[in-house]
Amino acid sequence: MTADILFQVxxxxxxxxxxxxxxxxxxxxIFGVMDIVNFAHGEFLMLGMYASFWAFALFAVDPIVALPxxxxxxxxxxxIVYQTVIRRILKAPMLSQxxxxxxxxxxxxGLAQFFWKPDHRLIPHSLVSGNxxxxxxxxxxxxxxxxxxxVGVTGGLWYxxxxxxxGTALEATAIDREAATLMGIDGQKMxxxxxxxxxxCAGIAGGLIATFFPIFPEVGANFILIAFVVxxxxxxxxxxxxxxxxxxxxxxxxxxGFLVGPEYKTAIVLSLLLVVLLVRPRGxxxxx
Amino acid sequence: xxxxxxxxxxxFAKNRFDDTAAPGRRSAITRMLAATAxxxxxxxxxxxxxxxxxxxxxxxxxxxxxxxxxxxxxTGVELKAAAELAAAIVNKEIPAPAGLVAGVxxxxxxGAKIKLVFGDHQGNPQVxxxxxxxxITSEKVTALTGAYFSNVTATASQVAERYGVPFxxxxxxxxxxxxxxxxxxxRTTPHDDLFVTNFFTFxxxxxxxxxxxxxxxxxxxxxxxxxxxxxxxxxxxxxxxKFTIAEKILYPAKTTQMTSEVQRLKAANPAVIMQSxxxxxxxxxxxTYKELGFLPKMLLANDAGFNDSEFLxxxxxxxxYIISREVWALDQAERNPLxxxxxxxxxxxxxxxxxxxxxxxxxxxxxxxxxIDRAGSTKPEDIxxxxxETNIPASGLIMPWKGVKFDEHGxxxxxxGIIVQVQGGQYVTVWPFDVATKPVVYPMPAWDxx
Numbered sequence: 119m120t121a122d123i124l125f126q127v128x129x130x131x132x133x134x135x136x137x138x139x140x141x142x143x144x145x146x147x148i149f150g151v152m153d154i155v156n157f158a159h160g161e162f163l164m165l166g167m168y169a170s171f172w173a174f175a176l177f178a179v180d181p182i183v184a185l186p187x188x189x190x191x192x193x194x195x196x197x198i199v200y201q202t203v204i205r206r207i208l209k210a211p212m213l214s215q216x217x218x219x220x221x222x223x224x225x226x227x228g229l230a231q232f233f234w235k236p237d238h239r240l241i242p243h244s245l246v247s248g249n250x251x252x253x254x255x256x257x258x259x260x261x262x263x264x265x266x267x268x269v270g271v272t273g274g275l276w277y278x279x280x281x282x283x284x285g286t287a288l289e290a291t292a293i294d295r296e297a298a299t300l301m302g303i304d305g306q307k308m309x310x311x312x313x314x315x316x317x318x319c320a321g322i323a324g325g326l327i328a329t330f331f332p333i334f335p336e337v338g339a340n341f342i343l344i345a346f347v348v349x350x351x352x353x354x355x356x357x358x359x360x361x362x363x364x365x366x367x368x369x370x371x372x373x374x375g376f377l378v379g380p381e382y383k384t385a386i387v388l389s390l391l392l393v394v395l396l397v398r399p400r401g402x403x404x405x406x
Numbered sequence: 407x408x409x410x411x412x413x414x415x416x417x418f419a420k421n422r423f424d425d426t427a428a429p430g431r432r433s434a435i436t437r438m439l440a441a442t443a444x445x446x447x448x449x450x451x452x453x454x455x456x457x458x459x460x461x462x463x464x465x466x467x468x469x470x471x472x473x474x475x476x477x478x479x480x481t482g483v484e485l486k487a488a489a490e491l492a493a494a495i496v497n498k499e500i501p502a503p504a505g506l507v508a509g510v511x512x513x514x515x516x517g518a519k520i521k522l523v524f525g526d527h528q529g530n531p532q533v534x535x536x537x538x539x540x541x542i543t544s545e546k547v548t549a550l551t552g553a554y555f556s557n558v559t560a561t562a563s564q565v566a567e568r569y570g571v572p573f574x575x576x577x578x579x580x581x582x583x584x585x586x587x588x589x590x591x592x593r594t595t596p597h598d599d600l601f602v603t604n605f606f607t608f609x610x611x612x613x614x615x616x617x618x619x620x621x622x623x624x625x626x627x628x629x630x631x632x633x634x635x636x637x638x639x640x641x642x643x644x645x646x647x648k649f650t651i652a653e654k655i656l657y658p659a660k661t662t663q664m665t666s667e668v669q670r671l672k673a674a675n676p677a678v679i680m681q682s683x684x685x686x687x688x689x690x691x692x693x694t695y696k697e698l699g700f701l702p703k704m705l706l707a708n709d710a711g712f713n714d715s716e717f718l719x720x721x722x723x724x725x726x727y728i729i730s731r732e733v734w735a736l737d738q739a740e741r742n743p744l745x746x747x748x749x750x751x752x753x754x755x756x757x758x759x760x761x762x763x764x765x766x767x768x769x770x771x772x773x774x775x776x777x778i779d780r781a782g783s784t785k786p787e788d789i790x791x792x793x794x795e796t797n798i799p800a801s802g803l804i805m806p807w808k809g810v811k812f813d814e815h816g817x818x819x820x821x822x823g824i825i826v827q828v829q830g831g832q833y834v835t836v837w838p839f840d841v842a843t844k845p846v847v848y849p850m851p852a853w854d855x856x
Contacts, residue, residue, distance in 0.1 A: 249699065
């Protein structure tokens with residue numbers, strides 16, 4: 119009985135952890151390439167969720183089917199945000215950069231509330247719904263599919279960054295912008311690409327989460343705090359680090375919440391953040 | 407608009423000492439100023455409906471403070487409509503159903519009419535206090551009622567207490583309001599503590615009815631003030647009434663997952679879950695119950711998220727069979743012809759059915775009118791005495807109460823909440839058994855057997 123419960127808790131933690139990882143990779147990618155912390159990342163997630171919701175409500179397209187469109191749409195949002203806001207603050211002091219993305223967060227949240235009302239929405243019948251039972255372990259199919267999607271997207275991103283020409287150019291820009299420019303890589307284009315991919319990751323995460331989580335304008339806030347912890351633990355800028363850290367944070371949150379008490383689960387996760395900052399500030403796989 | 411600097415300066419030079427210049431623009435500015443001033447006055451002092459009208463000798467003025475603008479405006483407008491319906495019935499403008507309290511006019515007041523003077527508190531306790539002061543000092547109301555928000559009722563009734571004007575509150579449920587030992591404050595609605603107590607009475611009743619033990623409870627409350635206060639009270643009542651708390655969880659309302667919470671509940675496996683949640687976490691917890699295959703015999707929800715109109719819309723059949731507390735339910739109209747008749751009047755006049763808030767606002771005015779009539783005078787002290795002597799039977803009310811009778815702190819001791827269950831997409835009354843319209847579905851049917 120106890121072993122069963124423990125196993126069940128571990129599976130739940132793993133599933134939610136993979137979703138945290140997916141939210142965090144976009145964040146860490148943008149930071150890795152241009153050293154800007156995107157406070158509006160949770161709002162990209164929210165936009166992804168609403169895109170799925172409206173695709174479902176207006177055109178009866180399932181969130182899973184709509185995923186490529188959600189990703190493309192959010193890619194466009196990311197590029198537009200880069201071209202209109204971020205490009206102008208690249209050389210600005212860090213405080214201005216923080217306030218710019220913070221302001222963007224409030225703007226997007228406010229717009230969502232204005233246009234789509236503060237109501238909680240839900241996609242009632244997704245292609246993926248219901249439960250899976252494996253022996254004594256039970257979990258939701260939507261969570262399982264979302265976790266699979268997270269593995270797929272993170273894997274794809276890793277492949278892109280390390281095995282393709284364009285991805286390598288992005289990595290090169292991240293390592294040394296000056297040198298990359300001298301080698302003929304267009305820095306501006308790379309930055310825009312990073313924002314596009316980062317936002318698209320958040321969009322895909324939103325589409326996957328929308329199959330089981332209520333959708334409302336402030337939903338990004340629930341996830342973004344944990345995503346920051348994941349990014350710090352994984353090491354700023356490291357996609358592989360964010361992936362591993364996401365799993366670790368998910369496991370610690372669910373297991374800690376179960377063993378110590380759910381009222382402490384956020385405290386446990388945030389203490390982890392403090393410990394990482396004290397003991398290993400560069401995170402698991404961050405650049406020294 | 408961008409003026410060349412020189413032009414702008416010329417315009418100022420020309421106009422500074424010349425009052426007759428540009429009369430069109432000047433009068434437009436004056437008009438705009440006047441309009442702004444007017445807007446500001448309305449915003450500050452609320453909508454004043456009765457200023458300037460002649461005060462007839464036989465007019466009894468009652469101040470009514472509600473949130474008529476701002477975030478809760480839609481509720482405020484409903485409350486206002488209910489109060490006006492009550493006034494119209496008292497004034498015999500529309501024929502009242504037989505037996506309704508205050509439906510007989512004001513025989514002891516020689517047929518005087520009551521006049522409602524509205525104030526708008528905009529959801530703000532300070533504005534509420536200012537409005538109370540305005541209604542008392544410049545509108546010369548004989549009594550006050552309102553204000554829906556507990557925190558506004560608190561400040562507005564303080565003003566009434568200072569001036570020695572009776573304040574009857576119909577729809578604020580914070581328990582502390584009647585713990586202040588005010589002399590001039592009366593409340594018809596039951597308060598939050600009573601609702602929690604009701605759950606335990608309900609469980610006792612259910613044990614008798616089903617012959618099953620429902621003594622092990624799991625407390626599952628969100629961790630802000632509301633959830634914490636509820637947990638404290640539930641813990642105290644569990645001890646007093648010999649219930650065992652199998653698990654006690656206070657969870658953060660803003661969360662991404664509730665698997666650890668539900669896993670703990672599942673491990674403790676109580677017969678009954680008592681849950682206080684806002685909408686988002688209510689939905690997420692229900693989804694997690696289903697995901698992890700957890701189902702208590704009974705889920706007792708503490709209103710809020712579970713009674714939100716969005717809850718059933720989003721949950722569909724997964725929201726079925728949860729049990730929650732309420733102050734009123736439309737199915738009461740099926741049970742009681744009086745409620746049906748008054749509800750029909752409400753629908754005719756304002757196009758909406760009563761709900762828990764408007765039904766209580768209606769009752770507040772009716773009870774106040776009844777007291778003023780019995781007082782036979784508009785002197786505050788006489789009205790206070792009459793309120794203290796109020797004794798209205800259940801048959802005269804549109805509420806599922808045992809009646810109206812105030813204790814020494816002004817709390818109606820005959821008020822009671824009802825318990826509703828979602829059955830077939832509706833909230834139906836299942837307790838107290840004497841006002842129930844449907845039997846309780848117990849235990850909750852399994853997730854896959856619905």
